Amino acid sequence: MPTPTEDKPLHKNEGLKVESNFLRGTILEGLADESTGAISDADTQLTKFHGIYQQDDRDLRRERRKAKQEKAFSFMIRVRVPGGVCSSKQWLEMDGLASAYANETIKLTTRQAFQFHGVLKGNLKQTIKEINETLLDTLAACGDVNRNVMCNPNPYQSHVHAEVQKVTEAISDHLSPRTGAYHEIWLDKEKITKDPEQEEPLYGKTYSPRKFKTVVAVPPSNDVDIFAHDLGYIAIIEDDKLVGFNVTVGGGMGMSHNKEATFPRLAQVLGFCTPEQAVEVAEKIVMVQRDHGDRTDRAHARLKYTIEDHGLDWFRDQVEERLGYKLGDERAFTFDHNGDRYGWREGTDGKHHYTLFIQNGRVLDTEEIKMRTALREIAKIHEGDFRLTANQNLIIGGVAADAKAKIDALLAEYDLDKNNLGSALRLNSMACVALPTCGLALAESERYLPDLVTELDGVIEEAGLREDALTIRMTGCPNGCARPYLAEIAMVGRAPGKYNLYLGGGFVGNRLNKLYRESVKSEELKPILQPMIESYAKEREDGERFGDFVIRKGIIKETTAGNNFHQNLGETK
Ligand code: SRM
Numbered sequence: 001m002p003t004p005t006e007d008k009p010l011h012k013n014e015g016l017k018v019e020s021n022f023l024r025g026t027i028l029e030g031l032a033d034e035s036t037g038a039i040s041d042a043d044t045q046l047t048k049f050h051g052i053y054q055q056d057d058r059d060l061r062r063e064r065r066k067a068k069q070e071k072a073f074s075f076m077i078r079v080r081v082p083g084g085v086c087s088s089k090q091w092l093e094m095d096g097l098a099s100a101y102a103n104e105t106i107k108l109t110t111r112q113a114f115q116f117h118g119v120l121k122g123n124l125k126q127t128i129k130e131i132n133e134t135l136l137d138t139l140a141a142c143g144d145v146n147r148n149v150m151c152n153p154n155p156y157q158s159h160v161h162a163e164v165q166k167v168t169e170a171i172s173d174h175l176s177p178r179t180g181a182y183h184e185i186w187l188d189k190e191k192i193t194k195d196p197e198q199e200e201p202l203y204g205k206t207y208s209p210r211k212f213k214t215v216v217a218v219p220p221s222n223d224v225d226i227f228a229h230d231l232g233y234i235a236i237i238e239d240d241k242l243v244g245f246n247v248t249v250g251g252g253m254g255m256s257h258n259k260e261a262t263f264p265r266l267a268q269v270l271g272f273c274t275p276e277q278a279v280e281v282a283e284k285i286v287m288v289q290r291d292h293g294d295r296t297d298r299a300h301a302r303l304k305y306t307i308e309d310h311g312l313d314w315f316r317d318q319v320e321e322r323l324g325y326k327l328g329d330e331r332a333f334t335f336d337h338n339g340d341r342y343g344w345r346e347g348t349d350g351k352h353h354y355t356l357f358i359q360n361g362r363v364l365d366t367e368e369i370k371m372r373t374a375l376r377e378i379a380k381i382h383e384g385d386f387r388l389t390a391n392q393n394l395i396i397g398g399v400a401a402d403a404k405a406k407i408d409a410l411l412a413e414y415d416l417d418k419n420n421l422g423s424a425l426r427l428n429s430m431a432c433v434a435l436p437t438c439g440l441a442l443a444e445s446e447r448y449l450p451d452l453v454t455e456l457d458g459v460i461e462e463a464g465l466r467e468d469a470l471t472i473r474m475t476g477c478p479n480g481c482a483r484p485y486l487a488e489i490a491m492v493g494r495a496p497g498k499y500n501l502y503l504g505g506g507f508v509g510n511r512l513n514k515l516y517r518e519s520v521k522s523e524e525l526k527p528i529l530q531p532m533i534e535s536y537a538k539e540r541e542d543g544e545r546f547g548d549f550v551i552r553k554g555i556i557k558e559t560t561a562g563n564n565f566h567q568n569l570g571e572t573k
């Protein structure tokens, strides 16, 4: 790692981790303090490793400030679900927790996890306890460690899915922190005195320099957006059997506006490994990043910058040296889409799987549609599983042929089947949470994208493109939580009501887009996009995707690598 100097000392979070006694800090004391709904600044950093973010309701900030009250603090809890697979029972339990302690919604995230918003400090411990009783947990859902490991929840190649899911869970287990802090603080377990050197054999006292994200893709689906993550595994299937994985490294989305040193980056293939080698390969990659990631600057600490700075060959040497063997050569693979396939699909195991569009992953009951109630009723009779997709949608999975009719009847009874009837644009849209809970949001996202899509739907219908998938993503800030830089059309929040507009991402999630216009007002988005969509409908070549079209037409330059993401910008006003 870059040697810390007087000018560039270690980031303060590094000291915090060392002093935290393996993530204990003063979290317990903070929970006991009834004089405030918040916890200390240092503990807000540590609770992330436990899957908990302190937030406040930003809609209420002004009112609370005027009334000289402290902010309306509450906590977001993220529940890890490796590969996104949970049982009906677990779904029902999550549903119960949403009412008991959170804001009556369940949020399905872009990384196949559950989130609860609005949990008060006094309820935190009980909520985490009850989550653990469901056999899910929140440890390492956030923080400078390996996060929820994603996996294509593939409904139709069921036999391969079962195998890759096992690898996913094995990687997830192996890369999980070992500290006893989680069990002591949240589950009232006795402190087991361990040799401090052994409390975190993989991570040590300072954990990773930054968050670390792992995914597994099963071609031809790239629903997990393999190239957006630190570490990825592309399943290689030959003669209908899983023979191993192409290992990818160095992807990431986050950047800051106007800071060219920060940029999104696509992961690259490092080599090939067998299923048996997958866990060990993950461990060594985490170790190289642990030892060489930049701990002086958190904006430069992700694996993508380590690889950008040192080169892929250097990185491979480091990994292979630790492995004691060489990785194999990359094998051929093809992706066809990074979205989900909606409706019923039959798996190779004869079971049926129904993918349901959930706008921006927010499961809730409204006047118009009782989505949460409907899913609760389905979970009560459903004997298969639920699978959260990487696009914030839900698969009602593993349905026996003779149970399909019952699920269909419930979907129809609650009008939930109508969710899948939106335009292909809507079905391929994704927004991050942003306001009012996200402390980093500069603009609306989840609360605005559905309306923008409704506006654009008019254009799409007129142009005859209702069934043509265009990927459209929005985030409230440049951190990239809905992986916007991989979308064909993306809006990234700049300020309230203003967005940077990006164009030209690859439809299969294999090319970054580029900034077309800066600080576009919400009301200008449709007028800017309309003529492009219309000419796409008229002038596209056979099978040509929107992202490719805008590049061919010279509307936007192609981004060929993260380090030229900020160059050759399009029409920037
Ligand atoms: Fe994210 C921070 C929400 C996926 C990049 N992300 C946040 C926080 C926790 C804000 C904060 O730090 O205070 C957001 C909480 C909002 C809220 O109220 O819930 C937040 N991120 C989300 C979720 C819920 C978006 C969603 O609508 O689904 C996703 C939860 C995933 C999960 O289950 O773990 C989510 N975040 C992502 C992704 C997409 C992915 O991983 O596939 C990215 C881009 C990929 C990447 O990491 O490069 C992403 N989130 C960030 C970043 C920028 C990281 C960077 O390297 O610069 C931050 C800010 C940070 O870490 O400093 C961030």
Ligand code: SF4
Binding pocket: 432, 433, 434, 435, 438, 439, 440, 441, 442, 445, 475, 476, 477, 478, 479, 480, 481, 482
């Ligand atoms: Fe918040 Fe920004 Fe992530 Fe959206 S992209 S959830 S605004 S951090």
